[in-house]
Amino acid sequence: MKPAIFLLVPIMCALPVVAEERCQYLEDQVDQANKAMASIFADGITDNSAPRETNRQIKELNQKIKQQTAIQLAIAEGCDTSSFLPNDMGSYITPALECATEQLKGNYKAASCEMSNWTRSEEE
Amino acid sequence: MVQLTLPKNSTVRKGKTWPKPQGATNLRQFRIYRYNPEEGGNPRWDTYWVDMDKAGTMILDVLLYIKNNIDPTLAFRRSCREGVCGSCAMNIAGRNTIACTKGFDDLPKGVITISPLPSQPVVRDLIPDLTNFYAQHAYVQPYLKTDTPAPEKEWKQSEADREELNGLYECILCASCSTSCPSYWWNGDKYLGPAALLQAYRWLIDSRDEATGERLDDLEDPFKLYRCHTIMNCAQVCPKGLNPAKAIAKIKHMMVERVS
Ligand code: SF4
Ligand code: FES
Numbered sequence: 057m058k059p060a061i062f063l064l065v066p067i068m069c070a071l072p073v074v075a076e077e078r079c080q081y082l083e084d085q086v087d088q089a090n091k092a093m094a095s096i097f098a099d100g101i102t103d104n105s106a107p108r109e110t111n112r113q114i115k116e117l118n119q120k121i122k123q124q125t126a127i128q129l130a131i132a133e134g135c136d137t138s139s140f141l142p143n144d145m146g147s148y149i150t151p152a153l154e155c156a157t158e159q160l161k162g163n164y165k166a167a168s169c170e171m172s173n174w175t176r177s178e179e180e
Numbered sequence: 181m182v183q184l185t186l187p188k189n190s191t192v193r194k195g196k197t198w199p200k201p202q203g204a205t206n207l208r209q210f211r212i213y214r215y216n217p218e219e220g221g222n223p224r225w226d227t228y229w230v231d232m233d234k235a236g237t238m239i240l241d242v243l244l245y246i247k248n249n250i251d252p253t254l255a256f257r258r259s260c261r262e263g264v265c266g267s268c269a270m271n272i273a274g275r276n277t278i279a280c281t282k283g284f285d286d287l288p289k290g291v292i293t294i295s296p297l298p299s300q301p302v303v304r305d306l307i308p309d310l311t312n313f314y315a316q317h318a319y320v321q322p323y324l325k326t327d328t329p330a331p332e333k334e335w336k337q338s339e340a341d342r343e344e345l346n347g348l349y350e351c352i353l354c355a356s357c358s359t360s361c362p363s364y365w366w367n368g369d370k371y372l373g374p375a376a377l378l379q380a381y382r383w384l385i386d387s388r389d390e391a392t393g394e395r396l397d398d399l400e401d402p403f404k405l406y407r408c409h410t411i412m413n414c415a416q417v418c419p420k421g422l423n424p425a426k427a428i429a430k431i432k433h434m435m436v437e438r439v440s
């Protein structure tokens with residue numbers, strides 16, 4: 057395995073585009089985790105039973121760990137992480153609630169549940 | 181194949197069946213765990229018939245009825261008789277709870293078994309040895325820790341900050357949760373268990389406390405906190421309706437957030 061890594065490192069250095077893509081990918085991972093956390097939060101609006109609430113805490117925790125891992129990898133890749141926004145589910149609460157409301161109506165494939173279309177709500 | 185040998189005196193044998201009270205029409209059968217280390221031998225299940233018209237309404241009333249009218253040697257702990265002191269926790273009909281607030285109406289039909297809290301050494305009959313449980317509670321330092329000099333009158337807290345303590349401060353340390361947790365059964369010497377961790381979170385989240393980092397450091401190892409696998413027995417059994425598993429998840433959040 058060692059020679060392969062030995063070869064990979066200079067290739068990565070020689071291909072800045074790939075490195076940028078990696079950084080973008082990792083930043084997207086952090087953002088997706090924010091969306092997932094907003095969705096987990098919105099799912100809990102109507103059910104606060106102990107097992108479900110605890111389960112949501114654990115799911116949210118897993119997303120935070122995912123963000124932490126992505127940031128650590130980004131730092132290891134030499135990415136500029138200043139634009140990464142971990143722990144920012146608040147920006148996606150509005151679309152998450154819209155989706156949860158549709159799902160409560162039984163509309164499980166609502167367009168508002170397509171996370172890739174969710175946009176960040178700007179701070180007032 | 182692994183050969184396991186059960187510890188000495190671990191098999192519960194059939195015990196004595198006490199006579200039915202004379203003239204009673206509303207009888208109920210209770211099977212109660214009896215063990216007296218001074219007598220040696222194995223623990224046993226003694227059978228008692230209780231006149232439910234005379235015994236009161238709670239399981240603690242039944243135990244007192246038995247002690248006062250049938251068998252004065254039966255040993256159990258109790259103090260407040262109103263769900264405040266946590267002394268009377270035991271396993272009733274297969275579920276940990278406190279005897280003084282457990283009414284008959286909540287119980288299944290048929291014979292009711294009553295045994296000490298599981299997984300702890302037994303001092304006698306329904307009295308578990310909670311030395312380890314209390315040591316774990318002490319380990320989380322359940323008191324305010326501050327560096328700033330104490331104010332003249334009191335440490336103040338906003339209403340919102342005080343609200344954070346709801347669902348945590350009400351714990352009566354009955355040990356029902358910890359002793360219902362399979363992870364605690366297995367690693368009770370190293371895993372702090374739901375009750376101690378609920379208290380750990382109660383102080384971690386207290387806006388007046390100034391030892392958050394130190395408190396988190398004290399929980400940072402593979403066992404003390406991370407043996408919780410969200411099995412949720414703790415929340416199921418807590419007689420005060422608390423949710424230690426959620427408090428534990430919140431501590432794990434704090435652990436992640438302080439690294440980020
Ligand atoms: S959390 Fe509930 S079950 Fe656990 S010790 Fe406290 S009161 Fe008892
Ligand atoms: S006797 Fe105090 S809680 Fe039951």
